[in-house]
Amino acid sequence: MDKQLLLGAEAVALAAIDAGISGIYAYPGTPSTEITEFIQKSEEAQKLNIRSNWSANEKTAYESALGMSYAGKRSMVCMKHVGLNVAADAFINSAVTGVNGGLVLVVADDPSMHSSQNEQDSRFYGKFAFVPVLEPSNQQEAYDAVLYSFELSEKVKLPVLLRIVTRLSHSRSVVERKLKRTQNALQPENEKRKWILLPANARRQYVNLLNIQKDLAELSEQSIFNKVINGTGNKGIIAFGLSFNYVMEAREKYQLDIPVLKISQYPLPEKAVKEFLSKYSEILIVEEGYPIYEEILKGFPQNEKIKGRLDGTLPRTGELNPDYLAKALGVKTSPEKKIPEIVSPRPPELCKGCSHRDLYEALNIVMKEYNSNHVFSDIGCYTLGALPPYETISTCVDMGASVTMAKGASDAGIHPAVAVIGDSTFTHSGITGLLDAVNDKSSVTIIISDNSTTAMTGGQDSAGIDKLQNICKGIGVEEDHIRTIIPLKNNLAENIKIIKDEFEYKGVSVIIASRDCIQTARRNKKKQDKQ
Amino acid sequence: MNKNIILAGVGGQGILTIAAIIDLAAMNLGLKVKQAEVHGMSQRGGAVESHLRISDKEIFSDLIPKGEADLILSVEPMESLRYIPFLSKKGIIVTSVDPFINITPYPDLQNVLNEIKKNPENILVDAEKPAREAGSVKASNIVMLGAASPFTGIEKEELEKAIEKLFLPKGNETVQINLRAFNAGLNITKQLRK
Structure with a gap:
């Protein structure tokens, strides 16, 4: 099928159309805005009658998406990371009710705070709510992960959180379309005990949610988005989501034959991680965002063979880049040129005439x-x-x-x-x-x-x-x-x-x-x- | 084939249009492309950059490593210097000499130009005049693309095709203005490099 040059955000939107959504709900927020805008401008989406107007805020957006899912149709809801704070009540409880039609929540995080007031990591929310999380590393994978997430959502009857970051959302690459699914027919949920979260129902639903966790982990073990790049030596890297790119860039450029475990689907594939951990005497954990899994894998008392953001091997804050990775892998690079002193900062400003x-x-x-x-x-x-x-x-x-x-x-x-x-x-x-x-x-x-x-x-x-x-x-x-x-x-x-x-x-x-x-x-x- | 290009300027100066043209030409040639851009707050008159990578092999990082850029293409002189740490030893700076002054104090322009000239490979272009002659001062960014085009690794004809395709929705006159601007820029470089 046809190939297009798309921003990561646009790849997500295109995949949502192809996955057969009936509606997208969102409040604008950098770096997530372009997902909904793509669908609003798409003639194809208009012909398919995909609902796409802006919502008043992220909470109203999420609840509307959940209502569409209740009715049996597929819906996507998009927001920036801090938007999920606003929608968190709806999101976390929707994991307890579960969904009917496929529901995918796309959250665009902003490490380095390019346009945000914090750099919170939405994978925490996924874990907090006990839902599957997909974290694609590139534009094509973002497209593929959306198609997969809708299938997964309908299979396990849970909302799926797709986490992207600024550097994927606002970076362009060639994306190939793969399939086109038709929209679901109207088929509202009739299981009231699932959806009325009175304490008696909620307790039962919550236990169900916990019980399904081992199945979700098993799905992560088999996921095509998680894989091992073989290598030699006694050091290994576990790379999460987009950070995989920086690892691979350094690996190729400096011809390091270091083994890599790439993870883009959660909950953590425990067997794969255990096996990888046992093989090597030193493991670098590379995460774009908070050192969530580094902290977990390091444990208490601390496992000294785990390196990453917490011990200073990588910077504790901000987005990663290939240079940080080269340094963390001990590569000697030539001294970098400095920005000449004559260069002044040029911060943004209110427009003339604003x-x-x-x-x-x-x-x-x-x-x-x-x-x-x-x-x-x-x-x-x-x-x-x-x-x-x-x-x-x-x-x-x-x-x-x-x-x-x-x-x-x-x-x-x-x-x-x-x-x-x-x-x-x-x-x-x-x-x-x-x-x-x-x-x-x-x-x-x-x-x-x-x-x-x-x-x-x-x-x-x-x-x-x-x-x-x-x-x-x-x-x-x-x-x-x-x-x-x-x-x-x-x-x-x-x-x-x-x-x-x-x-x-x-x-x-x-x-x-x-x-x-x-x-x-x-x-x-x-x-x-x-x- | 492997090119790393930093596009630089101030929000609103049209570096994303330059990026879109190179991207399209590269895709049409069947090359791999990755191009990271800046949206959001910085677009309000702040410094903006785009990392553009083209290769016939798989590209992993959306960001160019330091010291790896073959070209800094800047539509504003001071902005070309902001990304010096990314420029490779043999890399070239192609920049407009028209300052965009929205900060005080803006450094002395001559000093800025002297600083640019410290890089062994540099091309300084007065883009405004040829853009006006081509039909619109707004085409200054395309003059700059023309001037930098010999260093993008992509043939002139492919870039011209991409310009046609990209500007066609805005009418044939806009296409012609931009093609003229592109060639005016290219000729400036040809003259300087004779």
């Missing part, structure tokens, strides 16, 4: 008058307000935290208690926090910097377009204190006055600072010009 710029300009003037520098902020382009020339914001923790942290800070006595949150982040996780503030009559000013898109991830549809005013009104913010401003230079004086007025109001006020994202506006103009 509405957040005008908002921060106004806000900085007002904050100066209060001699306060506490602005609680959130996750999005406006987080760049942390950098010069604005340096307006004080916090960025997790989606929606600006609203509730401002509320808590207000409770503690900070005045003004200000939150800056984007429109998409507000509908993702800010609404419930605002309800808390309303119910508590907190003295907070929530500024929704509304550019009517999910801008940081490339301009995906935002869930709250034209609804923000009514959402705030509906949960009880007084109408007089829901203000709208247009962040433009010409409106600076007026905007300063409105911000000041609302800071002085002893209750919940919301300022919607509304102007289209400059990037989206440009794209829309291009589209219009074409028509």
